[in-house]
Amino acid sequence: MEIAPFGLERWFDEYEHDAEIMLAESGIRSLEANRFDTDPGELGYVIPTDGDPEFRAEIAARYGRDAEEVCFTCGTQEANYLVFRSLLEPGDHTVVVTPTYQALSAVPESICDVSRVSLSVPDWGLDVDTVAEAIRPETRLLVLNNPNNPTGRYHSKETVEALYELAEENDAYLLCDEVYRLLCEDPLPPVASMGEHGISTASLTKAYGLAGLRFGWIAGPEEVIEGAVRWKDYTTISPSVFGQHVARQALGEREGAILAENRELAREHHDMVAEWIDEHGLEWHDPVGVNGFVTVPDGFDSGKEFCRAVVEAEGVVLAPGEFFGFEDYFRIGFGLPTAELEEGLTRVGRVIEDHE
Template identity: 40%
Template structure:
């Protein structure tokens, strides 16, 4: 199977460990185990509880405790409609490999996380991109989607909130997407790993799997829950899909680690405390970022509607990869070049790091901009 190099991950692998001020990180400021247990409260137990944990495979689909905690994130799903995976990246890959084959028509909303383009392409599918445009405020053009989703379309793939723009699809728009999918008989795969961090309201947008009988939602412990090190994700969707996914999963994952499963359950049972912490952090930092952009004449953006990332347009920047390399070499600040996302002339910033890291990184970015055009 031939597949394109994963642009984002290749860049992160090459540059992340040497960054002093990492503004390319997409997770909310990571928790320590101690901080997790403190947020979870006395009822969560202690590290001593792990001493009796038998390190066998555990429940192959994920522990019932964990699957119940994941199902509680949705309006309509039960534990048997949840399958635990190795991160959201594993969840997305499994859904594509299960549902998509040679000749299938897959419609992908772009820009997006590259999985949703490169995996179906590698499987022999015909991938049709539907582009979000900055002049539309990165809002999805439903007429363009409707034109792309012809009868017999196999799958519509999207991320909500969107990575890398931060654009948010509200429930009314999701309902319109569902109507388009239903008319064509298409599945919808919604990568919802940033769900829970909306810029306004209670912070929790609707999930596709609650709105559509052929809606599949993926999520994980990394972005909104600050626990990327657990490497734990999930698929929420119809039981028939999970049964088919399980066939593929047996060949690569079998099960996730029991320690990861345990702490993910602890975190999700304390979801109000963790999401409260991270929602406050993301909103505070989004305001810091907005204020900085307003002071920088070369920088523009469409304010993000949710999540932890945004695309910044930098006037006069002709080569975003060169810009990012020079920025990191001179200042220690890391951001992601838009070229690896198919959006040249931009950089993607992750703004849900510790607030002092964001402030210092932006100040150094200002110094770099002041030194002259890239």
């Protein structure tokens, strides 16, 4: 198995440790641990290793599914990896909607043939007919990230339903990474609730501000979950006891307050960044979530050149668009604490103004 280097993570590894502001962070700001009971008792394995059955049943109910149709994972990254390993073999084919988080294309590309279907610039819309044209007899999986990372595009219910119908008609599955879904004021129904060809992956990282829990899940058909559990025996074995303990609280009575608080922060920061973009003559497609894909300012030849200038001059990390296949863009994350966002925007603005 050969896999492409994870460009964005290598970029972060090069710069984030010495930088002062992480304006490329793709989730909402982290919650304080003191908001939760952090004593899970004995720190052994979670048994059964795919997660507590009662808690899995609670999560499954959100998708109209049973406990056997949910597997708990260490974040969405592992959830997606386990789906790919469960379903794909050499000789299969996958269709991936891009731009997207590199793991959603690189992992299947390490296993089988992949066709990429690009969103259209500048509104990042998806042409379902183009997806249909990319499907082959050996297509096993369609892959979508909704809301999209890096663009913040939230594909409509009609678009997602059309993709699901394509999967069903071609005896394939639609995998949707829905890690940002609950930052939306009016979230769409999850793909796993659409039927036997739908798979949803999610976690408490991006919308809940609980990245350090490393707690996520897969919801989907039992055959997919069974395969994922078999592969999980070779990855993390079980989810974190600590993560599952706090996740129960975050997804219980506290959930409404957490999501309301985080959505309000996302709204306020969205408006702040939108005003900043206008001030500097930049462009983006109005995003859902806490990521925006912004045009590179005049005076810079590429996203990497601009982002490198920003981090070296001002100690602010941004994400070059090259890591998503678009060198004329950069990704900005605006879910961080307000004071850091304000300072980060001020510093990036100075770099832009110095090159005018």
